[in-house]
Amino acid sequence: MPRKTPPLSHSTVTTPLALSQLHIRLQFLEKEHQSLLKQIKRKRTELNNFIEQTRIFATEIFHKASPSFQKMAELDQDIHALFDEIFTTRKFGKQTLKNIEAVYLQLQLxxxxxxxxxxKQFSTEPDELFDSPDTESDFSRETAESRYQHWQAQESVESQSVTRTEDKRKIRETFLRLAEIFHPDKVKDSQTQTDYTEIMKSIKPTKRLIWQDF
Incomplete structure (x- = not known):
């Protein structure tokens, strides 16, 4: 009678298969781990490069902007000096002085x-400088007759001073210098041109008033 072959043990079949699947799984996870490490390294390198480029860019901007900041500071000092020169070298009527002070204060505010x-200590309180309608719209509300009368009165006072001609020349030179500095055509940047145009709009009323006194 033939001898029966004993059935194979379940463990002897499934154990090698389970180990093989586990090994494959571990290999896959190891590859994933290495891939993640490479990505992290690449991203860290990109971040470091970005930080370095940003640092270089910021340094370049600083060096390029420094002359502009210096020029702006010098222009600011020049404008203050010009107004100081106007206030100290000329004697104006009360209303004219008030108008000039209003423009000067407006430039600051x-x-x-x-x-x-x-x-400079203003001769009028700051909140009163803008009360007069003469400061509005290029001082257009001042009539031609009052302007002429004011000019005559100012001329009568100034005729007594032997330095009148020299004062006139100095004041005109200051405004010519101011116009030269802030002429919009002197710059190419559109924003700077806009800023310079606004500055000239603020300066022109004072210039016209002073020219009237001449």
Whole structure:
């Protein structure tokens, strides 16, 4: 009678298969791990490069902007000096002085030039400088007759001074210098041109008033 072959043990079949699947799984996870490490390394390198490029860019911007900042500071000082020269070398009528002070204060309050708290003491309180309609719209409400009368009165006072001609020349030179500095055609940047145009709009009323006194 033939001898029966004993059935194979389940463990002897499934154990090698399970180990093989586990090995494959571990290999896959190891590859995934290595891939993630490479990605992290690449991203870290990209981040370091970006930081370095940003640092270089910021340094370049600083070096390029420094002359502009210096020029802006010098222009700011020049404007204050020009107005100081106007106030100290000329004697104006009360209303004319008030109008000029209003323009000077407006330039400071609008941020076009820096505030000068320890500078000139205005003859009129700041809140009163803008009460007069003469400061509106290029001082258009002042009539031709009042302008002429004011000019005559100012001329009568100034005729007594032997330095009148020299004063006129100095004041005109200051405004010519101011116009030269802030002429919009001197720059190519559109934003700077806009800023310079606004500055000239603020300066022109004072220039016209002073020219009337001449």
């Amino acid at each position: 609008t941020g076009i030039i820096s505030l000068k708290p320890n500078g």
